[in-house]
Amino acid sequence: MKSRTAPRTIALGVSALLLWFALPAGVAWAQVPDPAPDSSLPGGELITQVLGWLKYAAIAAAVAGLMIGGVATGVGHFGSSYSASSAGRKWVLGGIGAAMLAGLAHTIATTVYEAS
Numbered sequence: 001m002k003s004r005t006a007p008r009t010i011a012l013g014v015s016a017l018l019l020w021f022a023l024p025a026g027v028a029w030a031q032v033p034d035p036a037p038d039s040s041l042p043g044g045e046l047i048t049q050v051l052g053w054l055k056y057a058a059i060a061a062a063v064a065g066l067m068i069g070g071v072a073t074g075v076g077h078f079g080s081s082y083s084a085s086s087a088g089r090k091w092v093l094g095g096i097g098a099a100m101l102a103g104l105a106h107t108i109a110t111t112v113y114e115a116s
Helices: 005-029 044-078 082-115
Strands: none
Touching: 044 082
């Protein structure tokens, strides 16, 4: 008979290691920059306003994806439907990806602009 403590010990060690690496990354979780409107460009205020709307729409879409995925996973799990549960997990991963992309959009755009 195999011992079940070895996988639990490994999982605990991996979790502790990930937590140890994630804690110093507090600066990466800073607030997304929200630049003030620049009136030097004609229509600059409108562009800044539209970008602000897109930022909030992207965050809302990510939260909606996470919530839809959570509900679908729960319904699939308790209804013994593997396909619904699998689809829910895909929605959750999509919501996580959308949240990461929305959070990193400013950094990606700045990096691409400075690279050229």
